[in-house]
Amino acid sequence: MVKFDIFLILLATGCSNNSGKLPSATTYTSNTTSVADYQYLIGPGDNLSIFVWRNPDLSGSFIVRPDGMVTTSLVEDLVVSGKTPTNLAREIEEELGKYINSPRVTVSVNNFLGPLSEQVRVIGEATTPSAINYTEKMTLLDLMISVGGLTEFASGNDAKLIRMVDGKQTTYELQIDDLIKEGDIEQNIDMLPGDIIIIPEAWY
Incomplete structure (x- = not known):
C-alpha cells in the first residue's frame, strides 16, 4: 500500500511544473525563501524562554501549545506560531x-520543533522515511544522513524534489x-523549509 501511495504521488507531481535538474550552485532561492536570509519560525511544541528586563516575575519558560499559542503572566492566548x-x-x-x-x-x-511548514519530508526508499525539522543551511546530504x-x-538517481516556487508546486530531479555513492558534491543542493523528497524503488 505504501509503494502504491508513492506511485500515486509521483504520478500527481508529474503533472506539475517540472524544471528538471536543480542548479549546480549550492544556494538555491525561491521568491519567498532563501538559504541566505533564513529565519527560524516558532511552532507548536517549542520551548520559549521569554525574558522581560527588570521584571523577573514576568519572565519564564513557556511551551507553545498545539494551537500555536502561549499564556504568560499578563498576556493570555498570545499567538506565537509562525513568528x-x-x-x-x-x-x-x-x-x-x-x-x-x-x-x-x-x-x-x-x-526546537517548529511548524509543519518548517519541516522537510522524505518518503519512499529511505532507510527511515521521516519529517525532519529544517535547520539553517541544511543540505541534501545532511538530510540523507538524518534518514x-x-x-x-x-x-536514488530517480528521486524527485517537490518545492513551492512562485506559489506553484515545482518538481526537480x-x-x-x-x-552518496560517487561523492559528486555538485548534487549536494541546499534544502528549504517545506521541501518534499520522493525516493522510488528501483525496477529490476
Missing part, C-alpha cells in the same frame, strides 16, 4: 506596554546515488 523570536519579542513588548513602562523583551527558543541513507532497493 520569528525577534518579531514575537516586539509584539510582547507592545502588549506589556499596556501595563508597564517601556518593557524590553528577549525571546529565545529551546528544544539513514537509502535502502538497497532505492533508485535529484541524483542522490551520485551524491
Whole structure:
C-alpha cells in the first residue's frame, strides 16, 4: 500500500511544473525563501524562554501549545506560531506596554520543533522515511544522513524534489546515488523549509 501511495504521488507531481535538474550552485532561492536570509519560525511544541528586563516575575519558560499559542503572566492566548523570536519579542513588548513602562523583551527558543511548514519530508526508499525539522543551511546530504541513507532497493538517481516556487508546486530531479555513492558534491543542493523528497524503488 505504501509503494502504491508513492506511485500515486509521483504520478500527481508529474503533472506539475517540472524544471528538471536543480542548479549546480549550492544556494538555491525561491521568491519567498532563501538559504541566505533564513529565519527560524516558532511552532507548536517549542520551548520559549521569554525574558522581560527588570521584571523577573514576568519572565519564564513557556511551551507553545498545539494551537500555536502561549499564556504568560499578563498576556493570555498570545499567538506565537509562525513568528520569528525577534518579531514575537516586539509584539510582547507592545502588549506589556499596556501595563508597564517601556518593557524590553528577549525571546529565545529551546528544544526546537517548529511548524509543519518548517519541516522537510522524505518518503519512499529511505532507510527511515521521516519529517525532519529544517535547520539553517541544511543540505541534501545532511538530510540523507538524518534518514539513514537509502535502502538497497532505492533508485536514488530517480528521486524527485517537490518545492513551492512562485506559489506553484515545482518538481526537480535529484541524483542522490551520485551524491552518496560517487561523492559528486555538485548534487549536494541546499534544502528549504517545506521541501518534499520522493525516493522510488528501483525496477529490476
